[in-house]
Amino acid sequence: MVGTINFVKGSVGLQRIPVTTRASQAAATRATRAQMKNVLRSFQDLVQRLENASPKAVLAGLKVIFDRSQIYVPVGKTGRLKASGKIEVQDTAKGARGTIHYGKGGEPPWAVFVHEDLEAIHDPPTRAKFLQSAAEETEAEVEQAVMEVMEGAANG
Numbered sequence: 001m002v003g004t005i006n007f008v009k010g011s012v013g014l015q016r017i018p019v020t021t022r023a024s025q026a027a028a029t030r031a032t033r034a035q036m037k038n039v040l041r042s043f044q045d046l047v048q049r050l051e052n053a054s055p056k057a058v059l060a061g062l063k064v065i066f067d068r069s070q071i072y073v074p075v076g077k078t079g080r081l082k083a084s085g086k087i088e089v090q091d092t093a094k095g096a097r098g099t100i101h102y103g104k105g106g107e108p109p110w111a112v113f114v115h116e117d118l119e120a121i122h123d124p125p126t127r128a129k130f131l132q133s134a135a136e137e138t139e140a141e142v143e144q145a146v147m148e149v150m151e152g153a154a155n156g
Contacts, residue, residue: 053153058098072130
């Protein structure tokens with residue numbers, strides 16, 4: 001992950017233990033501070049595991065959509081459009097970002113036309129709006145795939 005978590009803080013009990021504090025209260029305050037420190041460390045470890053899992057979770061969700069889109073993408077005579085399909089995941093300061101590409105960089109040049117032409121006739125199950133259809137149809141599966149990765153990370 002690009003960033004680091006440093007925002008977690010916690011406090012319980014007295015900030016400073018005055019000299020006049022009873023020994024039992026001072027001991028309890030110290031014990032509570034030690035416990036809180038352990039809780040915060042555990043929480044920070046959890047957050048770090050989730051951050052590290054974030055790109056994997058994005059990839060898992062996009063893979064569900066991509067796999068469905070590969071069923072729907074028209075193959076045509078060359079298969080170039082289907083072969084141009086790719087998943088990219090970047091880890092940024094704002095978190096993981098993912099994209100599914102078909103025809104990236106203009107190859108094949110007809111990718112956008114095949115996707116958008118609702119009048120074209122395709123052999124089922126291929127179709128226009130192959131990527132959009134895949135995304136709309138797999139919403140629950142995507143959520144499940146992402147949650148499985150994040151839960152795995154949370155459970156260590």
